[in-house]
Amino acid sequence: MTTAIKPSLTQAVPPTALITSDAQALDVAEDLAVLFTRDAAARDRERRLPHAELALFSRSGLGAISVPKAFGGAGVSSVTLARVIARLAQADGSIGQIPQNHYYALELLRVNGTPAQQRRLFAEVLAGQRFGNALAELGTKNAHERTTRLTRDGDGYRVNGRKFYATGALFAQRIPTSVIDDDGIQQFAFIPRETPGIDVIDDWSGFGQRTTGSGSVVFDNVFVAAEDVVPFQSAFERPTTVGPFAQILHAAIDLGIARGAYEEALVFIRERSRPWIDAGVEQASDDPLTLTELGRLAAHLRGAEALLEQAGLALDEAQAAPDAASVAAASIAVAEARAITTEVSLASGSKLLELAGSRGTLAEYNLDRHWRNARTHTLHDPVRWKYHAVGNYYLNGELPPRRGTI
Structure with missing residues (x-):
């Protein structure tokens, strides 16, 4: 059963519903x-x-x-x-x-x-509040280095620094922020969006994922209460599911983008595409080579969906009983799903345009958004290192690194 809310952007909706299953x-x-x-x-x-x-x-x-x-x-x-x-x-x-x-x-x-x-x-x-993020930074030596500082100020702290790729911060009531404290340890500050000194800048210019609000957040002597600071670094100094949890959600995003492109390809080919002359058929939906390409893509999508489900099951097991072995197994299962969903999202967006034909490039259809979204999001972290971790795990028994890659 769904909630009583039947969504509509033009009708009033009741207060936040409670989902229970x-x-x-x-x-x-x-x-x-x-x-x-x-x-x-x-x-x-x-x-x-x-x-x-x-x-x-x-x-x-x-x-x-x-x-x-x-x-x-x-x-x-x-x-x-x-x-x-x-x-x-x-x-x-x-x-x-x-x-x-x-x-x-x-x-x-x-x-x-x-x-x-x-x-x-x-x-x-x-109660309906949303959390954004201000984690990554530009200009650091690598993607995991942080320079934003958390310094003691009486019973609380002050935050100073600049973030980028701050997906969702524009829309959030709190902006969880990765910071380095006076001891050089990384912490996680759940900072209310309206705190004085926060400047959320809509300067995301990526060619894909255009409406994620993934721009900059500047913290200028921003006060944060001690009760809003949660340890971060320690979540990766012991076996926890924070890393693979982040990664499975990225895999799900890529899978969704892939499925969206595939479903749009089916509609466009049925309704607008023309068969190639050598096919000898009247409709693009009967073109044998089009059917072959769609069949291959459908099989890859189903495989990606199965891997994502297996990764979810492994992650659930690790959340219930986290230790070095269970967290490593979950991380590898998620890495497998992440690798394949990366590839299928790119393939799906590309095949949509290929099979739609020249008409599919017209701006009024905006079919290229699927490939642009996939290409942009899959650059989050390199798939080649997913395959490396998987191979090293199965061949050499090497556990994957624990880190807060998001």
Whole structure:
């Protein structure tokens, strides 16, 4: 059963709903995805930021589905959460990416927060608040280095620094931020969006994922209460699921983008494409080589979906009993899914244009958004290192590195 909310961007909706089961989460995601699909091409073409869509997402209760049951949430499985993200990304790749860091912050809170922090921040999410992110930085030696500082100020702290790739910060009520404290240890500060000294800048210019709001956040002597600072570095100094949890959501985004391109290819070929003259058929949908290419892509998509589900099951096992072996097994399963979803998302976006034909390049259809979204998002971290980790694990028994790659 779905919630009582039937989503509409033009009708008033009740206060934030409470989702209580995996099945309900999937039903609500389906309702929203149908709605979000309608204007996805126009939103991307015009770079219309999805404020209304995200408000509906929050009110639907989907933002709280990973809150543990002990704190009033649905505590859905990793399999379900990945399916939800994939379905939203199928509808709109940008909207599918925006909640990723929100759920990531909730996982870190689950793993490393104190009971008091968990009660307070989980309650905010259950009430409909969204968390963005301000984690990555430009100009550092590598993608994991951080320079944004957290310095003691009385009973609290001050934050100074500049972030980029801050997906979702434009739309969030809190901006979880990675910072380096006075001892050189990385912490995670859940900073309220309206705190004086925060400047969220809409300067994302990527050719894909255009409406994710993945621009800059500047912190100028921003105060953060001690109760809003959660340990970060320690989540990777012991076996936890924070790393593979982040990665499975990225894999789900790529899978959703791939599925969206594939489904659009089916419609476009049936309704608009022409067969190649040598095919000797009247309709593009009867072109034998088109059928071959679509069949190959469909098989690869099904394989990617199966790998994502297996990764979710492995992650659920590791969350229930985290140790070096279970977390490594989950990380490898997720790496396999991440590698294949990367490739199938790029292939799907490319095949859509190839099989649609020249007409498919017209701006009014905006079919290229699928490939642009896939190419942009899959650059998050290199797939070649996923294959390396998988091979090293199976051949040499080498456990994959634990890190907060998001």
